[in-house]
Amino acid sequence: MFAAPCFRPVVHPWSLEAIDFYIGHELGHIHRKHLSWRAFVMPGSLLPIVGPKPISRLQLPWRMGGRSAIIGILAAIAIPAHQEYQDRVRNTSAYSTAQPLQQQVTAYAYDNQAWPTTMEELGYAQPTLSDLDRGYEIDIYENGLIGVEVGTDASGESQYIILEPEVVEGDISWVCFGQNVKAKLLAPECK
Secondary structure, eight states, rough: OOOOOOOOOOOOTHHHHHHHHHHHHHHHHHHHHHGGGGGHHHHHHHHHHOOOOOSGGGGGHHHHHHHHHHHHHHHHHHHHHHHHHHHHHHHHHHHHHHHHHHHHHHHHHHHHHSOOSSSSGOOOSSSSETTTTTTTEEEEEEGGOEEEEEETTTTTTTTEEEEEHHHHHHHHEEEEEEEESGGGSSGGOOO
16 A cells, blocks of 8 residues: 655745744754764755756655755854844943943052952942843953953853953053954954
């Protein structure tokens, strides 16, 4: 006895539901690292070309193969680019928030001939400055160093934007750099 095959419901190829399905499908391949299997699955990608012509709309996904690949490639490029953009915005915002703190640490050091060790010494009620919406936290460390924790990297290590004071001939200057943060994601003043 013949069993009817199980097919996804037929939808118009340019409907939002179809596009969502194709993008999700291609992102699934990227997430599962199937692109590294390209040499093994490449012959299968030729089947729609050399195989029989699709005979019904139930075989629509075969016809959409090229479009879904293009959508998948665009998504593979756009999603990481958007993530980098969000990281740059967060890091620049965190740096901008730390700028007034840098000036306060400088003034405190000149007035007291010592570095502040806590945020409370600078007049803040909380031990750290946090922006939970943007995902960063600012604190003061030894020798007036200002650390802005902006997240964690892939291995779970904290990522910091660091503002470090330097005393040269009685004057305080500041150096900004990243720790475990890609240089392209830092504010321009920290590169």
